[in-house]
Amino acid sequence: MSDLHRRTLTELAAGLRQRAFSSVELTGELLGRIEASQGALNAFITVTRDAALEAARAADRALAGGGGGPLAGVPIAHKDIFCTAGVRTTCGSRMLDNFVSPYDATVVRRLRNAGAVMLGKTNMDEFAMGSSNETSHFGAVRNPWNRQLVPGGSSGGSAAAVAARLVPGATATDTGGSIRQPAALCGITGIKPTYGRVSRYGMIAFASSLDQGGVLAATAADAALMLREMAGFDANDSTSVDTPVPDYVAALEGPLAGLRIGLLKEFFDKGLDPGSERCVREALKVYESLGARLSEVSLPHLPLSVPVYYVVAPAEASSNLARYDGVRFGHRCQNPRDLNDMYRRTRGEGFGAEVKRRIMTGTYVLSAGYYDAYYLKAQRVRALINEDFIRAFREVDVLMGPTTPTPAFAIGAKTADPITMYLNDIYTIGANLAGLPGISVPCGFVQELPVGLQIVGPHFSEARVLNAAHAFQRSTDWHTRVPEGYA
Amino acid sequence: MSGWETVIGLEIHAQLATRSKIFSGSATAYGASPNAQANLVDLGYPGVLPVLNAEAVRMAVKLGLAISASIAPRSVFARKNYFYPDLPKGYQISQYELPIVANGSLEIVLEDGSTKRIGITRAHLEEDAGKSLHEGIAGMSGIDLNRAGTPLVEIVSEPDMRSAKEAVAYMKKVHTLVRYLEICDGNMQEGSFRCDANVSVRREGQHRFGTRAEIKNLNSFRFVERAINFEVSRQIDVLEGGGKVVQETRLYDPDKGETRSMRSKEEANDYRYFPDPDLLPLELDAAFVQSVRATLPELPDQKAARFISQYGLPAYDAGVLTASRELADYYEEVFRLAPADAKLAANWVMGELAAALNKENLDVGSGKLPAERLAGLLARISDRTISGKIAKEVFELMWSTGSSADSVIESKGLRQITDHGAIERAIDEVMARNPGQLADYRAGKDKLFGFFVGQVMKATGGKANPAQLNELLRKKLSG
C-alpha cells in the first residue's frame, strides 16, 4: 500500500503485528521515499538500504512466528550522533567523515532488540552544535514545509525525515533544545527526557552534563513507545539513573483533569512572535477545556539560561572534542611536519566554523584566570535557575509555553551572527540546565509554518508530560498535518 | 653546601594492583603485546564513558588510613586537559580540588637513628597514560595504549625533606607501605612505582622557599638520591653565580649523572581543570571506610615495634626485617620453629640468607630456602651440634643441594667436637708439633695465640667448639 507512510509509528507497529503488511514492503516504500527526497531535503547522511531490508526480512520472520519485540519491523532512523556498529557515524563532521563505528550505542542496541529496523543515519549540525542544521559538513537540511527554510537543529535531519514521513520515528539528541526546537519548526512531536533517563553510552558527546537522547515522531503516543524501549539504566554510563522505566504507553490515557499548568511569565513577552503566541494561547484554552488549571509562574533567573549555556556547553565541548586529534581514528591532515602541526591542521581542517568557535569559547572560559569569572559563575547561576524550577514545581505540575520565539526562518538568515542564532533556544535551554524532561507538540500554524507548544515537567515525569501531550493530540489534529508534497 | 638549605617534596605515582583499569574493564597485566589491552573507553573513542573501579577506591582508602590521613566523604574527579599522543581523550581524569585522601604523614628513620615526620598533603586517584616508543621507526613515535587507564594513586608530600637521604628514606617508606598494603607491587623497573622530586634551595634561615625545579620520572632509589644531589649543586651554582633558578621540569640522565631541562615542554601548561561531568561525586560513608579499615594488615611501623618488644631485637634489625611483609613473615616462621635465639635468627636472615638470595636475584618468597630448613640449621647452632663457623659451610651446602641441615651435618660429619678430651688431645698434638712457636708465645708473643687456634681448628677439621677450644688452649699454653 502506498499510503503506509501516512500512518503513525504506533499504527505501523500494530499493523505489522497484525500482519496487515510486511516490514519488507514498508521498509521498501520508505527507502524509496528517502532516496527521492535526498536532493530536496538532504535529511540523511547514510542510507543503509541492504542492511535495512535484511533486518526487515528477519523481522517479518519473527512476526510470522508470533514473536518479535514491541517495535518489530518498524523502520526508524538514527541521528548520526549515535554510534552504529559497522555503519559510518559522522556526527555531521568532516572529522568523522570516514569513521565506521566498531560498536553500537546503547540506544541503538535497545531499539534493535525491540525489533526496530534502521534505515539510515540522519543529518545534523556538526557535533550537535547548531539550531538550524546549517553547520553540517554534509550540507544543510531543508524544512519540508518550505524548502527555503531551516528545519531547526541540531536534529534537523531526524525532524525533516519524520515531518516528510520518510520514517515514522527517529532518534535525536537535545543539549539546548536540539529535539524540541526542530520538532516545533517541523510540526512534529519531540521529547527530551530527564537527564540520566536515556543512556549516553555511544552517543557522541557534545556537552556531557546537558546532552540527552530522545525521540522525534508524529505523535506523543509514538514518542512514548520509542522512549519506553530506549530508556533505562545502563551500567556503561555513570550518569545513567537506576530507576525503573514506567510504561509510558500505558500511562497515555489517564485523565488530565486537574492538571496544574504554569505559564512562564518570562516567555510571553516582546521576544515572542505574535502569531506563535496566538497559537500557544489557543492551545492553552484547549487544556482549560480539558479541565486543566492555568496559573502564571515566574522563574526570574530563567532569562540568564542562554548566557549560562554558552559558557557551560562550550566548556564541556572543548574538552570532549580534544580526542579528535588524528591519532587513533578520524581525519588526519596530510604530511604533518611534526606533532604539533598534525594536531593543529587535523583539527583546523576537520572542524567547521561553529565547532571551532565553541571550542575556542570553551577553552577560554576554562583557562587560568577566567575559570572563576566564567565557568564557576555560570554554574552558580545554573543552580539558581534550577532552584527557580524546583520552586515552580511546588505550585504546578507542568510548565507550558512556546517552544521557539519564531517559526522556521530562512536558510542563511541567522548565520552571520552567532548570538542571533543562539537566541533560538531561549525557551528550551532551561530544561537542559536543570535536567528536566520536555516535549514539543504541534499547536498551530503561522503563515503556513508550524508552531510548537512546549511542556516541561519535574524530573522523571515523562509519563505525565506524555500524557498531557497525548490529551492535547486527542482533542486537536495539528499533529496529523503533513507538508505539501509529502502527504 | 654551607649556608644553604635544601627543600624537597616528592610526588609518587603508584600503580594500583587492580585486575582491571580504573574506568574500564580492560586488563592491567604488564607485558601484553601493544594495544592488546586498550578497549574503546581506553582509546577515547567517540561516545564512550568512564565507570569507576570499586577496588581502586578501596585501595586508595587503605592507603589513606595507613598514613593516618582523612578520607574525604565526598571527592570529585576532574579533567586535566592537555594534548599528548599517549593521552587518548586529550584529558586525564584525575582529582583536583577535592581529593579522596588528605593530611596524612609517615615517620622516617634518619641515619643517626632519630625519626622525622614527613607530612603528606594529599593522595588522589587518577588514570595513567599510555607509552610512546621511539626506537626503530624513522621520524615517528609508536603509541601503545595498554597502560592508558591503569589506576594510579598520586601521593604528594609536604616539602618537608631537607636532604636527598631523607627523600630516599621517605620514598622507601612509601614503597614498603604500598607493598604491605598489597595495593601496589612496587616494581620500579616496570614503572609501577614512579617518583617526581620537587627540589629547591634557600639560604639558611630564609623563611621563603626558593624557586623549585621538578625532576620527573625517577625510577630507582639510587637515581632519586643522585638526581637530587646533582640538582641541589646545580641550583646553588646558579644562585651563587648571581643567576636565578628557573621553575621548570627536568629529566635525570643516569648515564651522565645530571639533570637537564625538558626541551619540548611548554612554558606554562594551562590544564583548565574542571569537574568531569561524566562522573558523579564519589561519596564514601563511615561504614565503607570502616570495612576497609578492617582489612588493614599490621603496618610496617607496628610490626617493627612489635619485633623490638616481642623478640628483643634492636631497632636496626627490626627495620630491616620488616622492610617487606614476606621477609617479616619468613623471620617469624623461622623463629617459631627455632625459638632459642631471636637475635641469631635475625642475624642469619639479614646476613647469609639475604646475601645468598641477592646473589641469585631471588626474593624471600621464591621458596629457595624455606623457613623450616633455615630453622633446622639454627637449632643445630643453638644446641651446639655445630659451631657458627661450620654452620656457614652447612648453609652453603643446604643452599646448593636443597638438603636439610641434619642431612648435611651427618653426611659431611660436621658435628662439632665438644668433648674436652678430644680437644685437649688435639691441642697437645699441635703444641708438640710447634715447639718454636710455643716457646715464643710463652716468651710473650701473644699474637701467636691465633696461630694455635688456627692449627687446632685445622687438626679438628674446623669442628672444635670455639669457646671450649679457646678456654683449654689458654690454659695449656700458659703452662
Place this chain on the structure above:
Amino acid sequence: MYDFALVFSLPQHARRLTFMALTREQVASIADLARLELAPAEVVALQESLSKILDFVGALDACDTANVAPMAHPLVALSQRLRPDVVTEEDRHEQYQVNAPLTTAALYLVPKVIE
C-alpha cells in the same frame, strides 16, 4: 551589543556596559591551547565573534551568586556508582585499528614525540 531587553524584560543594570574585545594575540593563544590551525581570516572572524559571545555571556556578572554552590550536574542528589574489579575485555586491536590513520606493528604512529 546584545539588547537583551528586546527579548526579555531584563532590568537595565543587567546589561553589560563595556564591550569586551579580544586581541588577535589572545585569539592566537587560545587557538594554541586548543590546537587549532586558523587562517588569518578565521582569526579576524573569531576575534569578532568571540568578543561578541563573551560580551553576551557577561550578562551573568549582574546576577548575585554569593553563597550559591556551583551546579556541575542535574543529578545533584546522586553519587558515583562503583563497578566490580573484573576484566571484561579481550584483545580487539585489529578491529579497532581499522579506523587508525597510521599504524605499524599494532602501534599508533604519530610524528616523533620529542621528550
